[in-house]
Amino acid sequence: MEFISTPKQYIDAVEDAAASVGKSVSFRGTVHRVRDMSDFAFVVVRVNRGLIQCMFSGEIDGMTKADIKDGMVVEVSGNVREEPRAEHGFEVVLTSVRILSRPAEQIPVPLGKKYLGMTLDAELPLRPITLRHPRKQAIFRIQAAIADGFAEYMISQGFTHIHTPKIVSAGAEGGANIFKLDYFGQQAYLAQSPQFYKQYTAGIFGRVFEIGNVYRAERHNTSRHLNEYIGLDFEMAYIDSMYDVMEMETGMLKYVIEYVQKHCKEELEMLGSKLPVIDKIPTVTFTEAKEIMLEKFGHKSKNRYDLNPDEEVMMCQWAEETYGSEFVFVTHFPSAKRPFYAMDDAENPKFALSFDLLFRGLEITTGGQRIHDYHEQVKKLEDRKMDVSLFESFLIMHKYGMPPHGGLGIGLERLTMQLLGQKNIREASMFPRDMTRLEP
Amino acid sequence: MEFISTPKQYIDAVEDAAASVGKSVSFRGTVHRVRDMSDFAFVVVRVNRGLIQCMFSGEIDGMTKADIKDGMVVEVSGNVREEPRAEHGFEVVLTSVRILSRPAEQIPVPLGKKYLGMTLDAELPLRPITLRHPRKQAIFRIQAAIADGFAEYMISQGFTHIHTPKIVSAGAEGGANIFKLDYFGQQAYLAQSPQFYKQYTAGIFGRVFEIGNVYRAERHNTSRHLNEYIGLDFEMAYIDSMYDVMEMETGMLKYVIEYVQKHCKEELEMLGSKLPVIDKIPTVTFTEAKEIMLEKFGHKSKNRYDLNPDEEVMMCQWAEETYGSEFVFVTHFPSAKRPFYAMDDAENPKFALSFDLLFRGLEITTGGQRIHDYHEQVKKLEDRKMDVSLFESFLIMHKYGMPPHGGLGIGLERLTMQLLGQKNIREASMFPRDMTRLEP
Numbered sequence: 018m019e020f021i022s023t024p025k026q027y028i029d030a031v032e033d034a035a036a037s038v039g040k041s042v043s044f045r046g047t048v049h050r051v052r053d054m055s056d057f058a059f060v061v062v063r064v065n066r067g068l069i070q071c072m073f074s075g076e077i078d079g080m081t082k083a084d085i086k087d088g089m090v091v092e093v094s095g096n097v098r099e100e101p102r103a104e105h106g107f108e109v110v111l112t113s114v115r116i117l118s119r120p121a122e123q124i125p126v127p128l129g130k131k132y133l134g135m136t137l138d139a140e141l142p143l144r145p146i147t148l149r150h151p152r153k154q155a156i157f158r159i160q161a162a163i164a165d166g167f168a169e170y171m172i173s174q175g176f177t178h179i180h181t182p183k184i185v186s187a188g189a190e191g192g193a194n195i196f197k198l199d200y201f202g203q204q205a206y207l208a209q210s211p212q213f214y215k216q217y218t219a220g221i222f223g224r225v226f227e228i229g230n231v232y233r234a235e236r237h238n239t240s241r242h243l244n245e246y247i248g249l250d251f252e253m254a255y256i257d258s259m260y261d262v263m264e265m266e267t268g269m270l271k272y273v274i275e276y277v278q279k280h281c282k283e284e285l286e287m288l289g290s291k292l293p294v295i296d297k298i299p300t301v302t303f304t305e306a307k308e309i310m311l312e313k314f315g316h317k318s319k320n321r322y323d324l325n326p327d328e329e330v331m332m333c334q335w336a337e338e339t340y341g342s343e344f345v346f347v348t349h350f351p352s353a354k355r356p357f358y359a360m361d362d363a364e365n366p367k368f369a370l371s372f373d374l375l376f377r378g379l380e381i382t383t384g385g386q387r388i389h390d391y392h393e394q395v396k397k398l399e400d401r402k403m404d405v406s407l408f409e410s411f412l413i414m415h416k417y418g419m420p421p422h423g424g425l426g427i428g429l430e431r432l433t434m435q436l437l438g439q440k441n442i443r444e445a446s447m448f449p450r451d452m453t454r455l456e457p
Numbered sequence: 458m459e460f461i462s463t464p465k466q467y468i469d470a471v472e473d474a475a476a477s478v479g480k481s482v483s484f485r486g487t488v489h490r491v492r493d494m495s496d497f498a499f500v501v502v503r504v505n506r507g508l509i510q511c512m513f514s515g516e517i518d519g520m521t522k523a524d525i526k527d528g529m530v531v532e533v534s535g536n537v538r539e540e541p542r543a544e545h546g547f548e549v550v551l552t553s554v555r556i557l558s559r560p561a562e563q564i565p566v567p568l569g570k571k572y573l574g575m576t577l578d579a580e581l582p583l584r585p586i587t588l589r590h591p592r593k594q595a596i597f598r599i600q601a602a603i604a605d606g607f608a609e610y611m612i613s614q615g616f617t618h619i620h621t622p623k624i625v626s627a628g629a630e631g632g633a634n635i636f637k638l639d640y641f642g643q644q645a646y647l648a649q650s651p652q653f654y655k656q657y658t659a660g661i662f663g664r665v666f667e668i669g670n671v672y673r674a675e676r677h678n679t680s681r682h683l684n685e686y687i688g689l690d691f692e693m694a695y696i697d698s699m700y701d702v703m704e705m706e707t708g709m710l711k712y713v714i715e716y717v718q719k720h721c722k723e724e725l726e727m728l729g730s731k732l733p734v735i736d737k738i739p740t741v742t743f744t745e746a747k748e749i750m751l752e753k754f755g756h757k758s759k760n761r762y763d764l765n766p767d768e769e770v771m772m773c774q775w776a777e778e779t780y781g782s783e784f785v786f787v788t789h790f791p792s793a794k795r796p797f798y799a800m801d802d803a804e805n806p807k808f809a810l811s812f813d814l815l816f817r818g819l820e821i822t823t824g825g826q827r828i829h830d831y832h833e834q835v836k837k838l839e840d841r842k843m844d845v846s847l848f849e850s851f852l853i854m855h856k857y858g859m860p861p862h863g864g865l866g867i868g869l870e871r872l873t874m875q876l877l878g879q880k881n882i883r884e885a886s887m888f889p890r891d892m893t894r895l896e897p
Contacts, residue, residue: 021786022737024614024704045695047860065615065663065694088858090695090829117695120858121831145657145854154661161618168608174464175505178601180687180869182888183623183670184636184647186896196624198638198647201676201892207624207638214888217585217897221594223505230623230670236641247620254505255485255530255557264464271463297462346461389530391561410897414585418528418560420487429620448622448654452641456626457657457850 031067043094050129058082070103072110088120155284160433166276167249170269177222181214189213196234207232213411215252219422220414226251238452240441245450252424259370259386262423271295290437293343299336300346322354330378348372360386377435384425391415471507483534490569498522510543512550528560595724600873604668606716607689610709611666619665621654629653636674647672653851655692659862660854666691678892680881685890692864699810699826702863711735730877733783739776740786762794770818788812800826817875824865831855
């Protein structure tokens, strides 16, 4: 019989070593790169967050520099001294090296180089090892910070964190783009969004958010779509209008940008990424957007229901040039192409109280006000020739009273991609799922 | 063209009103209960978090008390006065009432009563409305706090938050209990755990955690199993042994208990729940556990590979009576029934460096040290007559070097259930998925 109590304090080796100039330190990490300098070798050790330059000379613990290989996992001790040419301004003169684990084979990718320099097709099957590259790590530490900052802001605004099922009995977003599975003999689907559950819980907790997996069985292979992605979703009750939702998103984005700036300074520098400044975001209606594109760019839109990708780029260019904003809201999309739960504009029911947020030329959010009145929701289902009986479970909340409410969904990978200026969404997904990729 | 800037400040109506005695306030909420007192009526309004007692007398905005019905969504104004008999020590004397939304039908469940008093079978289909009951809300606010506290602690310990795919090409935990789906013509599965991805990313970021959906296609209908649940998972590299993982879990649980205590005081009081005190947690081996049960309870175990449910209860009783601990770790389970990625004990390879954590009579965690050496992992797969070629993608990380690492998974619903003393895990899942339930 023994007892287990609190964990050993976590050591961030880079900071810890940097603060120990003139003293000795011990830490664990993986040999990232060995550079032989004839008299000695630089052994760069990758710790949990960052790289530490160590100097190996002579014989240490029965080994010479030739015994140290990339990919070995080591525990080292040494004396810290200033070295302005090293990445962090110091290096560790090794006095002890213990090997904790050895690779079976030499790693086939150039982790030690500044850039990995591989095509996506070559890299993706090797992601469990290519992501060890500092520049790749940086992307996903920033992505983690985006989601963590989102959660922290939502909690600060009185939102309750929900965790909802992804195996569902019906698709919320319509269409055939849905994965099917057999659920103990019943036909089931993978959720296209947490829409129904966000609405249920907005009627329960008032304000809710979720960070969860979302599924779209879309048969296209583009640089901006994934078949499984992470949705940042929120829904809020007792709103005046969809503008409350847009204001909440603006506040959230400001907070997330600050959070990432604070927690991922080194990662942003490494990637050379410039975060946007958000003050206030210009907002135009769908109809105004089409007019602006005609006037400013001589662009005659052929898409009466949505914005095409090139139009998203145009509207962002307009917002940037006119208002210095990298973001622009487009509101009042044609109702016909918005989902059945979207509330129509009472003044002009051909348009829905629904919006997109565009950022650096790409839609990153769809949101809007939802129908809360039971009769209005039933009528919209009927008008669309949908089978109301299939929505019995969904309509319970409306039947017994729902507050006016609205919300939105943001694709985490898209937001990451746009913040970091990546060209392909697979760069912003650790283990992407597309039409041809099911592993790793 | 308009601009959208920051959101209106969030008002927590209960606290806000409580601080406004002698002044007037306005807020929005849903009519929770109307109690007619002949001269006037008490209108209890449910706001985002809590209930506010209001007094309606005479005629207000063209309405009398008879016009106010349960389930109406209202914006009210009134004067706040002390009232020791009211739940929060104050009430609001209404001066204005505006109806924002009306239910289509009278709600068929007694939301206004102290207890809902429904069987689970009757309640679950109506969850979108029964969860509006304050006692039901309380469960899931506490659940949200458990997950939020978990994330906050992990981040404080240098763990990176990961978000991994749930559509996978192979099951990590073995067995036939896995949901299958067609993925663009390929056979795919729903992840039984994030195991492979946690290990990959432990080799990348060192320390990782995830809060995500987990799938088990188990064909049993018990009070402690769900077919889709939320896993709290972490994995940490550069460990000395599995005891590092157990220490991290102990530190995490202490933090989570404090977090819940701090953020959900009213909810805990409402449910009469007593949180456990964690100082240090006793730990025994599987073999010792069987001996203890024989000595102390005269129990001759017939299960050579695992603990039966009644044995989990016995071990918890022992830990409580002997050490005053509601938790007990059991380590060194027989290797044969532990997964292929578990590291065996070098001193006695019949046992794995693997543990369970039992809490109030139920296993809430399985964890342990994983194999990091490539040859050891390949040999274990071969010894088990598993097809090594199917694990090529998984073995990449071992082949090119992995640090010693370990981790664990906790079922969020089980932890919630045990913390709150619930009898059925469906009480701790908002929208449970079991063999017969696919909606709401």
